[in-house]
Amino acid sequence: MGKLGQDNSSGLNEYVAQGTAANGQIRVLAVDNTKIVEEVRRRHQMLPWASAALGRTMAATAMLGAMLKDNDKVTVQIVGDGPLGQIVADGDAQGNLRGYVSNPHAEVPNHSGNKLNVGAAVGEGHLFVIRDIGLGEPYSGSVPLISGEIAEDFANYFARSEQTPSAVALGVLVDVDYSIKASGGLILQLLPDASEGIAIMLEHMLKDLPPISSILADGGTPEDIIEAAVGDLEPKYLHQLPLRFSCTCSRKRGEATLVALGPEELRSLLEDEGQAKLTCHFCQEEYVYDQRDVEAIIHQITAQAGE
Ligand SMILES: [Zn+2]
Numbered sequence: 001m002g003k004l005g006q007d008n009s010s011g012l013n014e015y016v017a018q019g020t021a022a023n024g025q026i027r028v029l030a031v032d033n034t035k036i037v038e039e040v041r042r043r044h045q046m047l048p049w050a051s052a053a054l055g056r057t058m059a060a061t062a063m064l065g066a067m068l069k070d071n072d073k074v075t076v077q078i079v080g081d082g083p084l085g086q087i088v089a090d091g092d093a094q095g096n097l098r099g100y101v102s103n104p105h106a107e108v109p110n111h112s113g114n115k116l117n118v119g120a121a122v123g124e125g126h127l128f129v130i131r132d133i134g135l136g137e138p139y140s141g142s143v144p145l146i147s148g149e150i151a152e153d154f155a156n157y158f159a160r161s162e163q164t165p166s167a168v169a170l171g172v173l174v175d176v177d178y179s180i181k182a183s184g185g186l187i188l189q190l191l192p193d194a195s196e197g198i199a200i201m202l203e204h205m206l207k208d209l210p211p212i213s214s215i216l217a218d219g220g221t222p223e224d225i226i227e228a229a230v231g232d233l234e235p236k237y238l239h240q241l242p243l244r245f246s247c248t249c250s251r252k253r254g255e256a257t258l259v260a261l262g263p264e265e266l267r268s269l270l271e272d273e274g275q276a277k278l279t280c281h282f283c284q285e286e287y288v289y290d291q292r293d294v295e296a297i298i299h300q301i302t303a304q305a306g307e
Contacts, residue, residue, distance in 0.1 A: 016066040016095070016241040017222035021233040025194035026202070028235055029063040029187045030222035036097050036245045037172065038180040043284045046104040048174040049121040050084055055172035056118070056150040058089045058099045059185030064129065065091030066241045075130040080148055082123025083108060090282070096246040098282045116174070122148030127157050151185070158189065165190045165199060167206050169229075171213035182216035186225050205229055247283035254278045254287040255297060263298045270294050 016031045037055040040046070046054065057076055064074045070093055078087040085102025108120045125145050132138040141161035145153050151170040158166035170185040186209075190199055209229050216225070226235050258266060258276055269276050276289040289297070 014243045015222060016062050016243065017226060017237060018066055018239055018241065019226065019235050019237040020191070021188075021226075021230040021235040022194075022198050023234070025191055025198045026230065026233065027187075027189040027191055028226050028230060029066060030185065030225040030229075031059050031062045031066075031243070032182075032184045032216050032222050033059050033062050033097065033243060034180055034183045034216060036243060037183040039245045040099060041178070041180055044100060044104040046101065046178075047107060048116055048178060049106055049108060049118065050101040050104040051174050051178070051180060052116045052118050052172045053078075053084055053087055053122055053150060054089070054099050054101050055180065055183035056170035056185065057087050058091075058097055059170050059172075059183060060150070060154045060168065060187070061089035061091040061099065062095075062097050062241075062243055063185060063187050064131075065093055065095065065097070068093040068131070068133065071134060073132045075128075075132075077128040077130070078122060078125070078145070078148075078150070078153070079128065080123035080125035080145060082106075082121050082125075082148065084121045084123075087122070088281075093241075095241045095243045097243050098245060098247050100282050118150065119148035122150070124148070127153050129157060129161070154187075158187075165202060167202055169206050169209060169212050171211050171216075173211075173213035173217050182213040184212045184216045184222065184225065186212060186229055188229065247280060247285065249280040249283060249285055249287075251287050254289070258289065258294070258297050259301055263301050266294055266298050266301075 014032060014035055016029055018029050021028050041051050057078060061076045073092040076089045083103060083106035087101050089099035091097050106121060108117050110117050126142050127145055128142040130138050130140045143157045143160050146156050151168045155166050155168040158164045167188040172183040173181040175181045188205055190202055212225055215228060274291055276294050278287045
């Protein structure tokens with residue numbers, strides 16, 4: 001709903017496709033979030049390690065959002081001890097998506113064949129999933145990271161924290177100029193009345209799947225990803241959730257951040273810099289409050305405190 005969403009003319013392929021397969025025994029979701037990851041890369045000037053880690057995380061977050069309803073929201077945090085620092089992504093049931101990495105310029109040595117070593121860039125730590133479904137305290141679950149490669153960390157999260165056996169594939173293809181050539185993902189989940197045979201099959205369904213990012217780079221759609229994975233299990237498509245890059249920051253919200261600093265801190269900011277400047281972690285939008293703005297905020301705080 002942020003103003004950034006309105007001028008986003010990104011293509012029709014940016015959506016989550018959702019459905020079932022094997023007569024309703026498996027839930028399937030697939031996503032193309034290429035242009036949104038490219039938008040974030042451009043805003044943060046991300047290097048390939050950050051692009052790969054965040055693109056994968058945002059693909060999973062978009063699919064988690066598509067599993068929600070109405071105004072429900074989901075936040076994914078990957079807190080590792082690697083050079084990328086924290087990875088954060090927000091999604092919701094309306095298809096809004098945003099995210100950032102603490103250190104977008106972090107670099108690590110790659111695997112042989114120049115394959116990005118995302119696991120080393122993320123490090124050891126935890127994956128957190130926080131769902132806000134509008135009922136007071138948000139629901140939160142977490143698991144230790146297995147590899148930091150993200151897809152298997154999400155599969156582990158679904159199995160351990162939500163008791164839902166799942167297969168997850170995520171992929172980002174970074175071009176030679178560091179722009180994002182493709183980014184997307186696939187989640188397969190066993191539904192409660194799945195047969196044992198299907199449960200055993202699930203573990204092998206991703207084995208022969210071509211990389212998600214190459215399916216998308218070749219012009220494929222989220223449905224093509226699903227066909228490649230479970231095409232022989234008669235997938236049925238329920239709906240598509242269009243995605244947009246959008247941030248909830250605003251000048252008004254920034255004022256609340258300044259109010260929280262307190263009058264003393266604000267006065268010393270004015271003395272040092274003559275203004276206050278805030279940059280949004282998510283979208284890099286900059287909000288500048290000049291001397292008069294900051295004085296008005298100080299006045300507002302002190303008036304409320306009855307000074
Ligand atoms: Zn923002």
